[in-house]
Amino acid sequence: MGPEWQAVLLAGGAGASLFPLNHTGNPLALLPIANQPLITYALRSLEQADILDVLLVCSGEATAAKITSWAKNKYIGKLRLKTRSVPEDSESGDALRMVAEDITAQSFVVMSIDLITDVRLESLLAVHFLRNASATALLSHRKVSPASETKLGKAPKDVEYVALDGQMRRLVFFRPSPESRRNIKLPMGTLMRHGRLTIRTDLQDNHVYALDRSVLGVLHAKPSLASIKQDLIPYLVLHQHASTKAAAALRPDSSGTPSANGQPEPGSMAAPGNAERLSPGCDYISMSHTSADVDETAAGTSYCGAFVAAPEQYCARTVSLQSFSEVNREVVNxxxxxxxxxxxxxxxxxxxxxxxxxxxxxxxxxxxxxxxxxxxxxxxxxxxxxxxxxxxxxxxxxxxxxxxxxxxxxxxxxxxxxxxxxxxxxxxxxxxxxxxxxxxxxxxxxxxxxxxxxxxxxxxxxxxxxxxxxx
The missing domain is CATH 2.160.10.10 (Hexapeptide repeat proteins)
Incomplete structure (x- = not known):
């Protein structure tokens, strides 16, 4: 598979959204799922992928101390666990930036502690390596169609807007969906490059990313990229087609510096097209352009990949009281x-x-x-x-x-x-x-x-x- 990998496990903190489960200060990572700590599922996934060097990034020193104690006294396995604390309320991109000095491998995987999945991480990592990608995101099919959760005339809630290439290998468009966002702007350069895009809302991001070490340089050059999902991945997707000749337009000191939300500012190489409003409740919407596709193998381009789990594979995050209860019941099948x-x-x-x-x-x-x-x-x-x-x-x-x-x-x-x-x-x-x-x-x-x-x-x-x- 190539050089040895490292893992950054975002272990979070007490999980404020799960009150009263965290009333006594028990970290999210140690809450029980099927009568075993949540953290054990992520660690098992890493063990199966033979990723031995694991950095546990915790929000706050109190959480770090409790997880360190658990790792020392309760964990039995082959992983080499190292705990680092970051300030409370740190977002994921900021946290990754803070622990960059501990990441020495050429490639690493970032994973949230709250994900439980039977997807084999080694498959994701192999695909990332073989495609020589800068970033590869794990996507899975949503359990319920957004149409069933959306009122007529309203945009779907809590979905990602995703477009993949024809082979479903490359992320060509990615926008998380804050409820306040009513219009989705498509970069004209992206539409011209691919000729036709199908924007989907039936796929969900699982906060598992295989990343090349060069991404750390992007984070340091762009302090405004605070969140991996909200900022970093959209930024990388938007600029993955930057050729060597046009790379200067993406440098931090260039007049074409993109904004933190991934939309290019004046002077950048890809100007956004007209705002396209997605049909409320739709899983798919297609848009076309008459321009022919641009050669994907242009020298100097980077690659943002997508690894789409099979429909029968399980991916669930325990991010709320409802999901905590649901996941507990589901995994005892x-x-x-x-x-x-x-x-x-x-x-x-x-x-x-x-x-x-x-x-x-x-x-x-x-x-x-x-x-x-x-x-x-x-x-x-x-x-x-x-x-x-x-x-x-x-x-x-x-x-x-x-x-x-x-x-x-x-x-x-x-x-x-x-x-x-x-x-x-x-x-x-x-x-x-x-x-x-x-x-x-x-x-x-x-x-x-x-x-x-x-x-x-x-x-x-x-x-x-x-x-x-x-x-």
Whole structure:
């Protein structure tokens, strides 16, 4: 595959968007997915790709200290882990710029800690190397069509606008989609070069990038490129066709310096065309130009590649309470769990994961697609469906749990009914509690007979700042 690779794992911070899961300061990287820390999935992907030198970039010294302690005391594997902290609220491009001195390999991969995938990274890296690319992004198919999530007359939400070449190898257009953006401007040079572009919103960026070392030079020359996804990748895609003769137009001191959002300013080699508004809810929109394609092999050009995962491959990021809950339930599918490296031993007869040490009372039922961790106790007539229960959980009698995640040492007394909830470590639900679409913070007690809908039940949060390394 070429020279040895390094990995930069953006480990984030406490994950402010996941409150109350982070109420006690537990880093995002150590939150449980199928009863094992989130970080273990990314590390396994790197181990499979035989990338041994891994830099863990953490937001804030407190997060770095906790992840360093976990790596020292809990991690068992062949990777060489080194932890670096960056200031809280650092965006991903800024964080990469700050740790550049620790990157010595000619090529490296940047990956977010919150991604869980069964895509083999070695395939992505091999494609990047063989194409001699400056950057290669991992794309996957969105689970749901944006059309089903969009009201008539409104642009699709939380999508990337992507155009690939005819072979689906090269990124020729890439724009993340802030909700405030109503119009997408296409560079005229790009449209002239390719003749016809199909802008797609059915692909998602997974924040995994294989990068050439030269990209670090771009980051240092362009301090305004704060985010890898929002700034750096659009910038590289826009300027990948710069020939050797025109390279001076892209230098930081040139009058043609592009702006931070990737749109060229006056004097640059690719002027934007007219604004094209994408049809609301559309997965595809095509635009044509009569000019013939320009030779892609022109000397001095760089290459921004795309690696598109197969539709059946799994890519999911735990960036919200909803996705945290969904991913927990999805990865305990027995077949998928095997591909992702879930450590628990499956019960093939019942298509679930119930540890041998679990005590199950009379007439209790754990359905397929569930996980119950070691040391848990279920009373009589309990029903567990599409849920994950952590180690040492204790359930009384007549407890019903549907579409829930219970972390370690949760106590649920008799007659409780839970649906679409996340119950954090050490929480206690007294008798006959009814919760739907709720989150219960660590160590919180819900009073007997209480009924709650769509609420966060937690102790008053301490003053804190967002500590994610942003995309």
């Amino acid at each position: 027995v077949e998928l769990a095997a591909r992702l490296g879930v450590r628990a031993k499956p019960n093939a007869k019942h298509d679930n994961f119930v540890d041998e040490s679990v005590q199950i009372g009379s007439k209790s039922m754990v359905a397929a697609g569930c996980m119950v961790g070691p040391g848990a106790t279920l009373g009589d007539k309990c029903s567990i469906k599409r849920s994950v229960l952590g180690p040492m959980c204790k359930l009384g009698s007549n407890v019903k749990i549907i579409n829930c995640v219970l972390m370690d040492s949760v106590i649920v007394h008799d007659g409780c009914h839970l649906q679409n909830c996340i119950i954090c470590t050490g929480a206690e639900l007294q008798e006959r509690v009814s919760l739907r679409d709720c989150q219960v913070g660590p160590g919180f007690t819900v009073s007997e007979g209480a009924e709650h809908r769509e609420e966060v039940l937690a102790k008053a949060p301490q003053q804190r700042r967002s500590s994610d390394t942003k995309s």
